[in-house]
Amino acid sequence: MKKSFFKNHRFLCLSILFMWIKTYVVYKLGFDLQNNSVLEECLLLINPLSFIVPLFGIALLLTEKKQRIFLLSANVILTGILIANTVFYGFYIDFITIPVLFQASNMGDMGSSVQELFHPLYIALFLDIAVLFYLAKRDTAGKGKAGARTVKAYAWASAGLMLCNLALSEAEQPKLFKHPFDREALVKGIGLFHFHLYDTISQTLNAGAKAFADEDSLAAVANYTQADYSSPSDSKFGLAKGRNVIFVTLESTQRFVMDERVNGREITPFMNKLRKKSYDFTHFYQQTEQGKTSDSEFITANSLYPSSSGAVFFYKKRPPVQYDVPYVKRPSILFSRSACQP
Known part of the structure; x- marks a missing residue:
């Protein structure tokens, strides 16, 4: 057969x-x-x-x-x-x-x-x-x-x-x-x-x-966001006073845009000023692996080098507890982060 x-x-x-x-x-x-x-x-x-x-x-x-x-x-x-x-x-x-x-x-x-x-x-x-x-x-x-x-x-x-x-x-x-x-x-x-x-x-x-979402679905989302709204906290105002470490990381940004201009205007004016008065690291993106954003956060916050395959967060053999920079330097550093995916 x-x-x-x-x-x-x-x-x-x-x-x-x-x-x-x-x-x-x-x-x-x-x-x-x-x-x-x-x-x-x-x-x-x-x-x-x-x-x-x-x-x-x-x-x-x-x-x-x-x-x-x-x-x-x-x-x-x-x-x-x-x-x-x-x-x-x-x-x-x-x-x-x-x-x-x-x-x-x-x-x-x-x-x-x-x-x-x-x-x-x-x-x-x-x-x-x-x-x-x-x-x-x-x-x-x-x-x-x-x-x-x-x-x-x-x-x-x-x-x-x-x-x-x-x-x-x-x-x-x-x-x-x-x-x-x-x-x-x-x-x-x-x-x-x-x-x-x-x-x-x-x-x-x-x-x-x-495509088939209706007004009822939108109303449920609006109700959830309104119920979970938190007003600005006065206790957080001026929280960085007296702290001399500012840690900045950027996502989906490559270093070649620094100091570059388009139609005579700087692309990253604020970052250019910060860079002249601080330290910056070149070729940082090449140090991340498949995890991309997750890997970069682990490198900067935990000094944990990424695995060659897969996001380090899902790596089975990662340390069970990681003491990151905000925890170690909590008396002298203000650490806040935000990330957006394109």
């Missing part, structure tokens, strides 16, 4: 095999995914198949010519997704999401940066497509549309593969989908392609919730 399926659907089997190998290679070389157990490594091997096998299986319902066009097109699209995520990960140590795609118009001003991140070896990811195209032109890649029995067996195998992937990922990371902010855990668990599918569904549901 297995031999006859491969013989009759050789092009499909080779497409799956090439895409599987290519995805796993990108996992290992393009991303810095830390594996702490054998199960996590098994997940990296299985999760590409749990998406590729069902998707490419659609070809069994098509005629021979349409089957090859579909498989080649799917391979090109998935390869493009792999390359785009690899380039994005090379700078942000993160994966592309739907909100990021809505900011794609800003990429026009980053042409040189994208070219610097793009490695010529990425072109090698298209080699298997060239091989498949050659096989398709030779017309020796097997038969086309499959019978009902074959399609049914393939569908059951695909469903079993997806359920196995979900079960293993849940065993490795319980309540995986309750923590969508840990994108590395999602990719390691369900795979890059399923992650994009999950992200698309989540963003669509969120957009739908906003």
Whole structure:
């Protein structure tokens, strides 16, 4: 049965095999995914198949010519997704999401940066497509549309593969989908392609919730904010008097804007004045890892260097108690913080 399926659907089997190998290679070389157990490594091997096998299986319902066009097109699209995520990960140590795609118009001003991140070896990811195209032109890649029995067996195998992937990922990371902010855990668990599918569904549901929000929902929010309102406290006025340490950190700000001008006006006039009378640290952003804001806060407040993968806040081996700067220097330092995510 297995031999006859491969013989009759050789092009499909080779497409799956090439895409599987290519995805796993990108996992290992393009991303810095830390594996702490054998199960996590098994997940990296299985999760590409749990998406590729069902998707490419659609070809069994098509005629021979349409089957090859579909498989080649799917391979090109998935390869493009792999390359785009690899380039994005090379700078942000993160994966592309739907909100990021809505900011794609800003990429026009980053042409040189994208070219610097793009490695010529990425072109090698298209080699298997060239091989498949050659096989398709030779017309020796097997038969086309499959019978009902074959399609049914393939569908059951695909469903079993997806359920196995979900079960293993849940065993490795319980309540995986309750923590969508840990994108590395999602990719390691369900795979890059399923992650994009999950992200698309989540963003669509969120957009739908906003679109169908009514006045009753707005009233509930307004009532909550009014009930939780705190008036300014007179006891906090002048609290910094007599304290000589002011600690300033900025989010989403790079040092090159310091002392720069636009139309003759300084971009950061107040920061420029502060910098001339204090200490500042260059290349600070490069010291953060995937946690970004969380990591920078841990570095500045706790002197805890970030882990190479994942936000340090969720790192299992972090110290149970951290004595930060505000606690240690509480008699002589006033420490307040605010952070906003774009």
